[in-house]
Amino acid sequence: MSQHLSTTPRTAPPHARRREPQRCAGHTPRPRWGAVALLVAGCGLLGTGAFASWQATASASSATMRAATVGATVVGATGGQLTTPVSELLPGDWLYRYVDVTNTSSVAGAFTGSVSSTALGSGLTVAVDSCSADWNPATAACPGTQSALASGPLTSALAVTHGSLAPGAVQHVRYKVTVDSSAPASMMGTSGALTMAVVADLVGGRDRTTG
Known part of the structure; x- marks a missing residue:
């Protein structure tokens, strides 16, 4: 009995066929570099420490x-005799x-x-x-405590030490002028x-931390 061998190829059933993706002519698949680049950039930001800064x-x-103020006044006192003229002076006279x-x-000074x-x-x-009080012009006497400030000839200007005066303090001064x-x-x-002149000398150089 002779056997008949068929040379016709068998076709696979439809459900067993693998479907190949369709590609356009000349198309080559590319790797997903965008996702990789984004991941690398995120790691780079974490590495540099670029965070928000809060300040207060x-x-x-x-x-x-x-600043202190400096000032002094010299005015005639006890009757205003400072500007009274005197004439016919002779040796031994005084006034x-x-x-x-x-x-x-605003502060004390020398x-x-x-x-x-x-x-x-x-x-x-x-x-x-x-004088610690007003001079008595009738007797030229000091009714309080009298202190000598200076004396000497007027062949040149005579220096007078008035001492330290507190702010607002008044010193009552008498000048006795004698004709030699x-x-x-x-x-x-x-x-x-x-001519009577007075100079207020206020010197700093003090620690004023406490006022």
């Missing part, structure tokens, strides 16, 4: 600071003049002064005193005037 600012204000020295500065005379200086001597008994005859008929 606080301030404090100090108390008011004010009194009174002033009040006031510290108008006060110095001077007395000088024009033209008549070579024949005059002056004594400067202070040995004044030269060249003074006859000569006119001149007295």
Whole structure:
């Protein structure tokens, strides 16, 4: 009995066939580099520490600071005799003049002064005193405590040490001017005037932390 061998190829059933994806002509699949790049960039940000910065600012204000003021006044006192003219002076004569020295500065300070005379200086001597109260012009006496400030001839300006005065303090000063008994005859008929000057000297260099 002869066997018939068929050479016709068998076709696979439809449900067993594998479907190949359709590709366009010349198309080559590409790797997904976008996702990889995003992952690498995220790791890079974590590595550099680029985070948000939070800040807070606080301030404090100090108390008011004010610079000191410096001032002094010298005015005629006890009757206003400072500007009273005197004539016909002779050797041995004397006269009194009174002033009040006031510290108008905002702090205490050392006060110095001077007395000088024009033209008549070579024949005059002056004594400067202070009183704790107003001088009595009728007797030229101090009703309180009297202190000597300076004395000497007026051949040149005489320095006067008024001492330390508190702010607003008043020093009552008397000048006794005497014509020397040995004044030269060249003074006859000569006119001149007295000049009283006061200087307030306020020196710093102190620790003012506490006020």
